[in-house]
Amino acid sequence: xxxxxxxxxxxxxxxxxxxxxxxxxxxxxxxxxxxxxxxxxxxxxxxxxxxxxxxxxxxxxxxxxxxxxxxxxxxxxxxxxxxxxxxxxxxxxxxxxxxxxxxxxxxxxxxxxxxxxxxxxxxxxxxxxxxxxxxxxxxxxxxxxxxxxxxxxxxxxxxxxxxxxxxxxxxxxxxxxxxxxx
Amino acid sequence: xxxxxxxxxxxxxxxxxxxxxxxxxxxxxxxxxxxxxxxxxxxxxxxxxxxxxxxxxxxxxxxxxxxxxxxxxxxxxxxxxxxxxxxxxxxxxxxxxxxxxxxxxxxxxxxxxxxxxxxxxxxxxxxxxxxxxxxxxxxxxxxxxxxxxxxxxxxxxxxxxxxxxxxxxxxxxxxxxxxxxxxxxxxxxxxxxxxxxxxx
Numbered sequence: 001x002x003x004x005x006x007x008x009x010x011x012x013x014x015x016x017x018x019x020x021x022x023x024x025x026x027x028x029x030x031x032x033x034x035x036x037x038x039x040x041x042x043x044x045x046x047x048x049x050x051x052x053x054x055x056x057x058x059x060x061x062x063x064x065x066x067x068x069x070x071x072x073x074x075x076x077x078x079x080x081x082x083x084x085x086x087x088x089x090x091x092x093x094x095x096x097x098x099x100x101x102x103x104x105x106x107x108x109x110x111x112x113x114x115x116x117x118x119x120x121x122x123x124x125x126x127x128x129x130x131x132x133x134x135x136x137x138x139x140x141x142x143x144x145x146x147x148x149x150x151x152x153x154x155x156x157x158x159x160x161x162x163x164x165x166x167x168x169x170x171x172x173x174x175x176x177x178x179x180x181x182x
Numbered sequence: 183x184x185x186x187x188x189x190x191x192x193x194x195x196x197x198x199x200x201x202x203x204x205x206x207x208x209x210x211x212x213x214x215x216x217x218x219x220x221x222x223x224x225x226x227x228x229x230x231x232x233x234x235x236x237x238x239x240x241x242x243x244x245x246x247x248x249x250x251x252x253x254x255x256x257x258x259x260x261x262x263x264x265x266x267x268x269x270x271x272x273x274x275x276x277x278x279x280x281x282x283x284x285x286x287x288x289x290x291x292x293x294x295x296x297x298x299x300x301x302x303x304x305x306x307x308x309x310x311x312x313x314x315x316x317x318x319x320x321x322x323x324x325x326x327x328x329x330x331x332x333x334x335x336x337x338x339x340x341x342x343x344x345x346x347x348x349x350x351x352x353x354x355x356x357x358x359x360x361x362x363x364x365x366x367x368x369x370x371x372x373x374x375x376x377x378x379x380x381x382x
Contacts, residue, residue: 057210059246095267118235133314139310143312147316150216157216157316161202164308165309
């Protein structure tokens with residue numbers, strides 16, 4: 001049985017070396033967990049698929065599931081704490097430091113240059129996701145309508161997601177019934 | 183003395199954000215933006231942009247970084263001390279993780295049934311393109327302001343993020359570097375900071 005503190009430390013290591021998003025974490029999970037023999041290679045795709053199917057942060061979801069597979073509920077708590085606590089401490093220190101320097105003229109100039117590039121760092125992943133994921137014209141329509149409603153009509157994204165979830169469930173149920181009638 | 187209601191509000195807002203984040207950290211940014219900046223006016227657009235920049239440069243999941251930072255800022259500006267800020271960051275971080283924790287542990291039990299579920303596949307097929315639109319909206323909101331005070335919308339540039347043509351040039355250069363040359367976010371943010379220091 002894998003000790004809980006080792007699960008915690010391993011996910012703390014993975015969490016603190018993951019810069020960017022959850023997908024950057026996958027090779028690290030392989031290296032740290034599969035090589036130690038705690039999980040097998042075949043279990044990794046399952047972990048990714050399940051992490052994607054639940055709402056929330058992908059990296060955290062993968063830790064919850066991987067921890068659960070290793071040691072049940074306790075393992076998932078240890079893995080979650082491990083993947084959250086390092087970034088929590090690092091960002092908290094930065095936040096406390098930054099509030100003292102927010103009005104420093106050098107910091108102001110640096111952030112004046114950073115702000116416009118951050119906008120493109122949100123825009124570009126969206127373009128890449130659209131090109132990869134939007135395979136039908138209908139998907140492009142959904143993307144365009146939700147962009148328009150949130151950016152220009154000030155709709156809350158939560159209502160849009162709720163309406164889509166309900167519509168999708170109805171649609172799928174009707175389609176299922178039709179195909180079973182045939 | 184700080185009003186304890188702010189912690190309750192932070193908790194509820196981040197619980198909802200955690201529950202409705204489909205498709206990763208960028209999708210979460212759009213929810214944080216609409217809740218924290220637009221709905222509650224806890225932060226300005228430019229303060230939010232700074233937090234996104236710092237969250238992307240710091241190790242760890244962007245969503246956790248952003249929740250921790252926003253929780254700290256909101257509680258600190260309401261209560262004035264670092265301790266209150268730390269309590270706020272804990273509140274936001276726990277709240278944002280809690281829904282995924284409960285949901286992942288629930289579906290783990292039904293996973294083999296869940297894997298080929300047609301309804302689940304159907305829902306994701308509708309949500310994925312919507313999330314793309316939501317992320318696009320987050321970027322648009324950081325560029326232009328639309329307000330509906332009169333019968334027709336009032337559109338203006340977000341001056342804190344785009345004060346002059348230089349900032350649009352930086353935006354264009356970053357977009358090209360990232361889209362066509364696959365330059366990673368950290369080199370782009372560092373380059374933006376260095377150029378900002380040299381130009382302004």
